[in-house]
Amino acid sequence: MLLMTVARQGLCLSRSQFGVLYRHAVPMGTTAKEEMNKFWAKNTQLNRPVSPHVSIYKWSIPMMMSISHRGTGVALSSGISAFALAALVLPESYPYYLDLIHSMTFGPQFLAFSKFALAFPVAYHTFNGIRHLAWDLGKGFKIPEVYRSGYIVIALTVLTSIGLAAM
Amino acid sequence: MYSCAGLIVYQKNQDVEPFQMTARRIHAASSHSTVSSSRAASKHWMGMAPDAYLYPGPLVEYSIAAALTLHGHWGIGQVLTDYVYGDVKVKLAKAGVLLLSTATFFGLCYFNYHDVGLCKAVAMPWQI
Numbered sequence: 001m002l003l004m005t006v007a008r009q010g011l012c013l014s015r016s017q018f019g020v021l022y023r024h025a026v027p028m029g030t031t032a033k034e035e036m037n038k039f040w041a042k043n044t045q046l047n048r049p050v051s052p053h054v055s056i057y058k059w060s061i062p063m064m065m066s067i068s069h070r071g072t073g074v075a076l077s078s079g080i081s082a083f084a085l086a087a088l089v090l091p092e093s094y095p096y097y098l099d100l101i102h103s104m105t106f107g108p109q110f111l112a113f114s115k116f117a118l119a120f121p122v123a124y125h126t127f128n129g130i131r132h133l134a135w136d137l138g139k140g141f142k143i144p145e146v147y148r149s150g151y152i153v154i155a156l157t158v159l160t161s162i163g164l165a166a167m
Numbered sequence: 168m169y170s171c172a173g174l175i176v177y178q179k180n181q182d183v184e185p186f187q188m189t190a191r192r193i194h195a196a197s198s199h200s201t202v203s204s205s206r207a208a209s210k211h212w213m214g215m216a217p218d219a220y221l222y223p224g225p226l227v228e229y230s231i232a233a234a235l236t237l238h239g240h241w242g243i244g245q246v247l248t249d250y251v252y253g254d255v256k257v258k259l260a261k262a263g264v265l266l267l268s269t270a271t272f273f274g275l276c277y278f279n280y281h282d283v284g285l286c287k288a289v290a291m292p293w294q295i
Binding site for chain 2: 132
């Protein structure tokens with residue numbers, strides 16, 4: 001690791017056009033977080049409007065998958081928290097409530113659909129999570145790779161959800 | 168891509184081979200906990216799933232409760248970092264999430280102890 005840091009410094013000193021990127025290597029009086037907070041405080045205080053960004057940029061598959069990863073994550077987390085809090089608050093036990101749902105006259109299609117609806121976000125978040133872990137290892141950043149891995153995640157998600165709903 | 172934008176920008180700007188070092192430092196500075204620990208939590212959580220299926224029981228159930236709550240806690244923390252600005256708001260939001268995660272963990276452990284447990288909780292709806 002030391003060798004890579006030294007090597008990188010040696011390589012970059014010889015490239016004058018990258019000098020501008022290292023101006024921030026000089027120790028400053030404020031942290032990045034402080035700078036960010038200052039930016040937001042100043043601009044909200046001046047009531048400056050935010051330029052359109054999400055509303056005008058053309059949506060792509062990677063963009064949609066990224067926000068879906070966040071969306072499924074928040075949804076699953078909320079679901080787990082709701083389940084945990086319900087376990088603390090509700091008087092009866094889990095089998096009781098399960099029987100209650102079972103006794104309601106829902107058709108088998110509804111039960112299969114609800115299993116699918118539960119399995120889908122779990123499967124998507126899991127497979128896309130693996131994709132994220134691969135990125136953390138530095139793998140799969142080329143644009144064709146990003147799209148290919150994305151399609152694989154979607155395919156696996158649909159197949160797994162159907163498989164789990166059918167069980 | 169939300170958390171990976173920094174990595175991609177750095178890959179484009181530098182042809183220098185070891186870009187991962189800089190990128191990881193930038194990423195670590197902006198995330199709530201260290202990158203490696205949140206990644207370890209994700210992998211740990213993934214490893215639990217086959218355990219839950221093959222060896223259902225109290226050990227797995229409590230480990231799942233811990234791993235799941237921790238992973239969710241750090242995840243929501245990253246969402247907060249992205250959307251909440253200002254010292255006071257960030258502190259309040261982080262405190263709220265900590266409270267929620269603690270309550271969630273407590274609730275899951277309570278469920279494991281007093282009720283059927285997480286493994287059976289997933290198995291039972293599928294046996295209807």
